[in-house]
Amino acid sequence: MVVSIKDGFRLIGVAIVTFCAVFVCTFFLNFYLDAVKIKTINDPDVMVLYNAQITTAKFTCAISGVFLALIAIVMLIFYIKLYIDGNAKQLGVFKALGYSDVKMALRFAAFGLSVFTGTAIGFGSGYAIMPVIYKNMTIEGLPEIAISFHAELLFALVIAPTVIFSALACLYAYCALRKPVCDMLRGKTEIKIKKFKEKVEKERSFLKEMCFKTLGARKSLAFFVAFACFCFSAMVQMSVSMLDLSSATMGGIILAIGAVLAATTLFMAITSLVNGNVKNIAVMKAFGYSLKECSLTVLGGYRVFALIGFALGTVYQFVLLKIMVGIVYKNINSVPDYNFEVSVFFITLAIFIVFYEAVMLLYTYKISKVSVKEVMMEN
Helix, strand or coil, X not given: CCCCHHHHCCCHHHHHHHHHHHHHHHHHHHHHHHHCCCCCCCCHHHHHHHHHHHHXXXXXXXXHHHHHHHHHHHHHHHHHHHHHHHCHHHHHHHHHCCCCHHHHHHHHHHHHHHHHHHHXXXXXXXXXXXXXXXXXXXXXXXXXXXXXXXXXHHHHHHHHHHHHHHHHHHHHHHHHHCCCHHHHHCCCCXXXXXXXXXXXXXXXXXXXXXXXXXXXXXXXXHHHHHHHHHHXXXXXXXXXXXXXXXXXHHHHHHHHHHHHHHHHHHHHHHHHHHHHXXXXXXXXXXXXXXXXXXXXXXXXXXXXXXXXXXXXXXXXXXXXXXXXXXXXCCCCCCXXXXXXXXXXXXXXXXXXXXXXXXHHHHHHHHHHCCCHHHHHHHC
């Protein structure tokens, strides 16, 4: 069969997203389950801090866990669609040989292995860092909270997501495979470059048209580019702001998660974009278009979505921290009010521009290595 266990481990993006979600949820939920065992607190001030810690644990898990789970689902569907499009001919052959859609779709459960890998490593890493988290969240005046193992967390954060994502992979694959055999045997349809001979002198108009066609054919990649920049903007600014609201350890964890999510998602999206446009790049090179023109046509249109993602990330982290300070910690005098930090915004923006343009430069180099001869010989 075309889908193998090895294919399931190739969904590194899904594994990393689920790792980040489970990593955060593991130590926060475990802390919550251990902290609620404390029955009586006589000091009112300590009680306020205790309630704030409990609310923070639940709030963080709800926001980060649900949000990253939704992103992982979108990413899983994207990978499956990409896989089916790229292997349409082989899958069509199996259908022609009599394999049913259900039987073929069940093989896509292998993609759940990426979820298991990410959740398992995230769960283990969460437990590994738990002593540091518990130490930072310890409240003076309360008894020391001992770390306990909760089997229900293992089920909820590792086993259940693996089963659910495997079932979703099979269900989506079943829906995607319900196509006529003849259509699948024709393979994936590439973006066609039409009418090269018309209006040759107006190259600028042609390049703009090609840029819009590239965006239109791969709308999902615009979402992933925006999401990567959203993570970078939100997590970097939040990690700096957390220095005044929480510990440096928590700020470092947020920064690391944001950097990993941003880099993974952006590289995944741009790699898929360039690989999906290899034939178009080869044709443009054959017609004499420069490397700069090819790069702008394929990559240039996504800069707008990158800036939108960065702006949304800035708004998200500001609103989230305002809610945390204004609601969760409103009765705690030692927690300062949070205001938008303009200097942090511009520093983050400068770092973001350097990071994003460096990635674009890297993939421009990859575009320069596309061989017209090799692409033409494949056809």
